[in-house]
Amino acid sequence: MKEADNLSGDAAMRHLDEMTCLLYIERQLDRARAQEVSAHTQDCAACRTLLRALERESRLLTRAMLEEEEALPARLARFEERARRSMHWIWTLAFGLAATGVYALYTSYIKPWQVQLQEAGFSGSDLLSLLIFQGAFWKGWQSMITLLEVLALVTLAGFAVVFFRKRVRRSSALALILTGFCAALLLQPASAMASETRRGESVVVGPDETIKGDIFLFGERVRVDGTVDGDVFVFGHDVSVNGHVKGDVFGFAQQLRVNGQVDGNVRAFTNTLTISATVAKNVLTFDEAVNLESSGKIGGSLTIFVENLNLDGTLGKDLLIFAKHLALSGKVNGAIKMKGDTLTINSSAQVAGPISFEGNKEPEVSPQAKLVSPVDFHKMEHKPRYMEGHYYVWQVIWLAAFVLWLGIVPVDAPLCGGRGGERRTLRGLLWAGGARVFWSSDRGHNCMRNCGGLVRRDFHIFCLVRGSVLCPSHHWRRCGAVADGAHARDVALNRKNGRRTGDRPFGHRDSRRRRMDKIRCDLVGPRRNLTGAVRPLPTHSCG
Amino acid sequence: MSAPGKTEPTEAIARARTGDADAWGVLYREYAAAIFRFCRRALPTREDAEDATIDIFAKLMRDNRLLQYDQSRSFTAWLYKVAANHCWDVLRRRKTRQDKETDDLENVPLEHPDPNQLDKLIEQRTSEEVRRALDKLGARARMALVMRYYSDMSYDEIADALGVRRAFVGVVLLRARHELRQALGQVGALAAGGTS
Numbered sequence: 001m002k003e004a005d006n007l008s009g010d011a012a013m014r015h016l017d018e019m020t021c022l023l024y025i026e027r028q029l030d031r032a033r034a035q036e037v038s039a040h041t042q043d044c045a046a047c048r049t050l051l052r053a054l055e056r057e058s059r060l061l062t063r064a065m066l067e068e069e070e071a072l073p074a075r076l077a078r079f080e081e082r083a084r085r086s087m088h089w090i091w092t093l094a095f096g097l098a099a100t101g102v103y104a105l106y107t108s109y110i111k112p113w114q115v116q117l118q119e120a121g122f123s124g125s126d127l128l129s130l131l132i133f134q135g136a137f138w139k140g141w142q143s144m145i146t147l148l149e150v151l152a153l154v155t156l157a158g159f160a161v162v163f164f165r166k167r168v169r170r171s172s173a174l175a176l177i178l179t180g181f182c183a184a185l186l187l188q189p190a191s192a193m194a195s196e197t198r199r200g201e202s203v204v205v206g207p208d209e210t211i212k213g214d215i216f217l218f219g220e221r222v223r224v225d226g227t228v229d230g231d232v233f234v235f236g237h238d239v240s241v242n243g244h245v246k247g248d249v250f251g252f253a254q255q256l257r258v259n260g261q262v263d264g265n266v267r268a269f270t271n272t273l274t275i276s277a278t279v280a281k282n283v284l285t286f287d288e289a290v291n292l293e294s295s296g297k298i299g300g301s302l303t304i305f306v307e308n309l310n311l312d313g314t315l316g317k318d319l320l321i322f323a324k325h326l327a328l329s330g331k332v333n334g335a336i337k338m339k340g341d342t343l344t345i346n347s348s349a350q351v352a353g354p355i356s357f358e359g360n361k362e363p364e365v366s367p368q369a370k371l372v373s374p375v376d377f378h379k380m381e382h383k384p385r386y387m388e389g390h391y392y393v394w395q396v397i398w399l400a401a402f403v404l405w406l407g408i409v410p411v412d413a414p415l416c417g418g419r420g421g422e423r424r425t426l427r428g429l430l431w432a433g434g435a436r437v438f439w440s441s442d443r444g445h446n447c448m449r450n451c452g453g454l455v456r457r458d459f460h461i462f463c464l465v466r467g468s469v470l471c472p473s474h475h476w477r478r479c480g481a482v483a484d485g486a487h488a489r490d491v492a493l494n495r496k497n498g499r500r501t502g503d504r505p506f507g508h509r510d511s512r513r514r515r516m517d518k519i520r521c522d523l524v525g526p527r528r529n530l531t532g533a534v535r536p537l538p539t540h541s542c543g
Numbered sequence: 544m545s546a547p548g549k550t551e552p553t554e555a556i557a558r559a560r561t562g563d564a565d566a567w568g569v570l571y572r573e574y575a576a577a578i579f580r581f582c583r584r585a586l587p588t589r590e591d592a593e594d595a596t597i598d599i600f601a602k603l604m605r606d607n608r609l610l611q612y613d614q615s616r617s618f619t620a621w622l623y624k625v626a627a628n629h630c631w632d633v634l635r636r637r638k639t640r641q642d643k644e645t646d647d648l649e650n651v652p653l654e655h656p657d658p659n660q661l662d663k664l665i666e667q668r669t670s671e672e673v674r675r676a677l678d679k680l681g682a683r684a685r686m687a688l689v690m691r692y693y694s695d696m697s698y699d700e701i702a703d704a705l706g707v708r709r710a711f712v713g714v715v716l717l718r719a720r721h722e723l724r725q726a727l728g729q730v731g732a733l734a735a736g737g738t739s
Contacts (some may be wrong), residue, residue: 018656022720023713028698049658056665057720058692064673065584065693072576073593 016040016047018054025055097400104397195230203236205243214247222253224260231264248281258296265300275313282317292330301334318353328369339380345369551618560609567604574619575600578626584677584689585630599629623694627686627704634682656724668727676726684719691716 016024016037023029024037041048195214198205203219205211209226214233217224222236224243231247239253241260248264256270261278268285275283275296282300289308292298296313303320311319311330318334326338329346335353341360345351347368355371357363358378365375552573558566578599582592603609603625612621677685683705690696690704702709 019713019717022717026698026713026716028713046658049662050656053656053658053662053665054720056662060665060668060670060673061688061692061723064670064677065580065689067670067674068576068580070580070583070589072579073589075593076575076579076596 015044016050018050021047021051021054025051025058097397101397101401104394195233207243294330343375345371345375553614553618556609556612556614556618560607560612562607567600571600574622577619578622581623581626581689581694582630584674584693585627585686586633587678591633595626595630595633599626602629620694620696620700623690623696624700624704627690627694627696627700631686631704634686661724664724664727672727673723676723679726680719680722683715684722687712687715688719688723 020029020033020037024034027034029037041051195216196211197216197218199218201219202221203217203223205215205217205224205226205228207225211226211228211230214230215228217232217234217236217239219236220238222234222239224232224234224241224245227244227246229246232241232245232249232251234241234249234251234253234256236252237254239251239255240257241249241262243260245260245262245264249258249262249266249268251266251268251270253268253270255272256268256274258266258273258275258279259277261280263280265281266275266279266283266285268283268287270285270287272289272291273285273287274291274293275298276293277295278297278299280299282303283298284303286305288306290304290306290310292302292309292311292313292315294312297316298314299316301317301319302311302315304323306321306323307325309321309323309326311326311328311332313330315330315332315334319332319336319338321336321338321340323338323340325342325344326340327344327346328336328349328351330348331350331352333352336351336355336357338355338357339359340357343357343359343363345355345363345365347366349366349369349371351369351371354373355375356378357375358380360380363375363377365371552569555566555569555573559570575596579592579596582595582599583589586592586595608625612618677688680688686705687701690701696704698709698712701712701715705712705715707715
């Protein structure tokens with residue numbers, strides 16, 4: 001120390017200054033200087049008294065500061081609880097609105113669809129059963145697990161994920177658990193899957209073959225030329241069904257051509273579907289383009305979500321269509337209900353039932369077309385109805401759904417077992433709100449560009465589910481350790497002062513520190529490990 | 544605050560580093576009182592101390608600053624360091640620092656007290672009086688005393704927190720003591736003598 005250095009050399013001639021004494025009792029002097037001070041105080045009563053006074057002052061300061069004269073404020077005691085509880089109202093609101101949204105979604109959309117589908121010839125107790133658990137979607141699964149069991153398992157899996165995320169932090173362990181769960185799910189129904197399966201780049205059911213039971217076909221090119229006495233489940237790029245299928249056809253394909261007779265239903269998710277033969281029952285399909293050729297015939301109804309439909313063949317019952325464009329040249333023996341952009345009814349068209357069309361443009365109807373009644377046209381509205389109250393209700397509901405699934409659930413802690421934090425939650429809310437705005441504008445753009453359609457406009461829930469599934473739940477977490485900034489500064493400071501990392505300043509033995517530590521021990525106990533012996537303060541007076 | 548002889552809750556610290564909310568609760572219950580008292584000594588009002596305590600823990604939890612904590616060192620000391628930095632930031636933001644700058648400190652003449660009168664003064668004063676006197680000190684003087692005599696921070700840590708060179712920490716502490724004595728109302732008697 002500078003002050004201390006000034007005194008070196010003539011310490012015996014002068015009294016110690018206060019700074020030197022302070023540094024001495026604080027153990028901040030180097031060894032040589034400390035020895036000089038120690039030697040001086042053995043002979044100088046005034047300096048010894050000053051040292052003692054300073055030491056007592058230090059002790060008094062420590063005692064005054066460490067005494068607990070104030071209780072911990074109740075506000076602090078409640079801080080943790082309040083931090084957890086502060087966002088509860090948002091959770092309640094979000095869940096409540098989301099539940100309302102689900103109910104409104106069902107009553108506003110699903111239930112009318114169900115009625116429409118039933119009117120279109122699909123008999124079934126409910127839409128879910130109709131789409132999934134009846135006909136081709138469900139056959140082959142009936143002996144496996146029931147819907148109730150599926151839901152129970154999924155729910156259980158969800159709780160398990162939440163539970164283990166709180167307790168098992170290692171992602172590998174969590175992955176192992178999930179893998180085990182998935183394996184258990186896969187192994188359980190294995191025994192029930194007794195149907196034939198064929199895989200390969202080119203898969204063919206030969207014209208001379210007769211398959212008893214269901215068949216699963218996976219391949220780049222798939223041809224069914226033979227007879228299948230059951231259902232056909234086909235997954236491929238280019239699929240042709242040329243033979244005779246006595247059950248249903250269930251296809252995922254880029255192109256699916258039905259050139260042979262199908263006694264059951266056709267359910268398809270394809271890019272292009274072409275039917276040029278007879279389908280005895282109903283067709284339900286999601287496609288970009290569908291052609292019912294003039295030789296094609298559907299005995300039941302056609303329910304279709306498509307961009308373009310060319311209907312040149314014969315449809316036995318009703319047509320329910322959500323499409324951009326429908327060109328009708330064939331015969332429809334039932335009613336037509338359409339939502340979309342344009343409808344063209346050519347001269348060769350015959351429709352036995354009423355036609356209801358909600359679209360963007362007036363339908364083009366050929367005067368030669370044979371219709372039982374004129375087309376009932378309603379122009380589709382795309383602009384949000386800002387003046388109507390229910391518009392804002394829906395906005396709030398969808399925002400709540402976004403907040404719930406895209407904001408809070410992946411970001412906030414309590415449900416996911418991570419740490420909480422109001423600001424992070426608010427950040428999640430802001431993020432969710434931003435996503436909602438972006439999504440709305442994107443949806444508006446689609447409405448304008450593609451002229452709406454239920455699939456594009458109203459299947460929000462698909463976006464929500466996809467977003468919630470794909471949203472990484474750990475995106476906020478910082479990976480890797482961060483350098484200890486304060487520690488780094490310490491190291492730099494030590495290096496600057498010529499001391500190694502972790503070194504403590506040299507402390508002389510005769511120190512107030514031991515006494516301070518004793519006081520501290522009496523009050524709160526030792527906090528640091530002190531090294532080195534402490535020499536007692538000299539007690540005799542100087543001469 | 545960890546009681547005498549108690550080991551630090553290393554398990555809770557480790558779990559808190561991974562983001563375990565329950566572990567943060569344990570750490571909060573363990574250290575909130577000590578950090579509050581530290582802030583109470585360092586900041587002007589009780590409300591400031593409450594706010595600072597909440598802010599310190601909220602910041603630690605929010606940013607998971609425990610990742611910056613070197614587990615080979617004392618957690619308590621590290622926590623005090625965080626608290627000291629926060630309090631000093633609070634005081635700086637409020638521009639309540641009334642101390643002279645570092646360059647001025649170098650030339651400050653330090654009065655030499657009469658040892659006997661100083662000894663007498665210390666003997667007569669109570670802890671309560673010292674606490675009241677502390678409230679009258681400038682921000683830097685009070686921070687320096689609190690860091691040194693409450694949280695037992697080293698000169699390096701104090702220098703780091705206050706943004707002064709390590710060589711001036713002793714000066715800051717000595718000036719703080721002088722301010723404290725003035726606040727205790729005995730400066731005249733103490734500075735009268737001088738033993739040099």
